[in-house]
Amino acid sequence: MKKALFAKVGAHEGNPKWKASISRVTPIYKRTDDIRSEFARDYNRILHSNAYRRLKHKTQVFFATSNDHICTRIEHVNHVASVSYTIANYLGLNTELTNAIALGHDLGHTPFGHAGEEFIKGILQNEIGETFWHERNSLRFVDKCETLPDNEGRERNLNLTYAVRDGIVCHCGEVDENSIFPREEACDLYSVQKAGQCAPFTWEGCIVKISDKIAYIGRDIEDALLLKILSVSELKKELTKISREFADAKASEINNTILMHDFIIDLCRTSSPEKGIAFSPKYLELINTLKNFNSQYIYCHERLANYKRLANLIIECIYQTLLKAYSGKDTINELNKYREIYPSLVNNFCEWLVKYSDTENREMKGSKYRNEILYHLENRKDYIQAIIDYISGMTDNFAIKIFNEITTF
Structure with a gap:
């Protein structure tokens, strides 16, 4: 019935x-x-x-x-x-x-669960004036990424x-x-x-x-x-x-x-x-x-508090490393200067930018990509959004791998 x-x-x-x-x-x-x-x-x-x-x-x-x-x-x-x-x-x-x-x-849920979500939310609010919550980011990922x-x-x-x-x-x-x-x-x-x-x-x-x-x-x-x-x-x-x-x-x-x-x-x-x-x-x-x-x-357990601090450190390190490379439309060339130092990070993030931004590199790839263009690299806020999208798509393991690459000499 x-x-x-x-x-x-x-x-x-x-x-x-x-x-x-x-x-x-x-x-x-x-x-x-x-x-x-x-x-x-x-x-x-x-x-x-x-x-x-x-x-x-x-x-x-x-x-x-x-x-x-x-x-x-x-x-x-x-x-x-x-x-x-x-x-x-x-x-x-x-x-x-x-x-x-x-x-x-x-x-599209962030690495490190809600700890990662809260930290990325802070970055987006401070830099772009936009809010971040994982349900909205999940919609963004299935629609655009x-x-x-x-x-x-x-x-x-x-x-x-x-x-x-x-x-x-x-x-x-x-x-x-x-x-x-x-x-x-x-x-x-x-x-x-x-x-x-x-x-x-x-x-x-x-x-x-x-x-x-x-x-x-x-x-x-x-x-x-x-x-x-x-x-x-x-x-x-x-x-x-x-x-x-x-x-x-x-x-x-x-x-x-x-x-x-x-x-x-x-x-x-x-x-x-x-x-x-x-x-x-x-x-x-x-x-x-x-x-x-x-x-x-x-x-609210104290062991999770320690993990949250670690998650924040990892995300902040990746974010700041990529942000420093911003150079408008020349950003990909600037990133390539660090390819020998941070090979995994640079190779992976450059692929992300080529796929989703209006760069000449995208056309050089031929006709493979027919997805929506999300970023115009002459716009700094677009570049910040690209970093946020890239990090929020990471797994815990990959974020830790990139963090280790950045901090290892």
């Missing part, structure tokens, strides 16, 4: 929002024998992008760990895809759309559907986590100026928004235990109290699997087109209590 109710409002053909949902900024090539839907095609385009591949070496909470069992950003987006698929499938919503949004929602070869081998922008792009920029799970309803109008997504400013355009986007939180709450606790960020005594003391208040489970049973299951079931039972995508009051209080637990015992 519930599936039938949501199927009427989901992102399916016949829905009044359908045409806007599947629209693209510009048409993309099509094969006559393609059997995929528009959203399935977006999923594949994201899956094959370099930004998705780099997520495996980007911080979720604990950075550059040598422990293979600690959650990375690529695992997180797949957890979100799994949770949102289960919910959307049960409710009769479009699972291909939730899969695509979930897989793409953190593309990421490319794939077309059927003639030419690099073009991903050009995803509106519904997927909307779900990415509106995915913030930190606000309005209960009774989420989709908005009615298909607005200009670049008019969204802060996280949580507006609800997603589709019910599927709402599902991903809340699945983001379901996916990380319990997993962060498990990782903190594994890395001894949390002591067993702290866990038992606080989680025993939480379990007594909200559930019958023993503290030892409060793990990611159980939490995800219970939140998913409660959300499916409580949600309806009339109530919105919602938890029951009990589980809404539980998820907020666990969020506060994580904030107190994990995210």
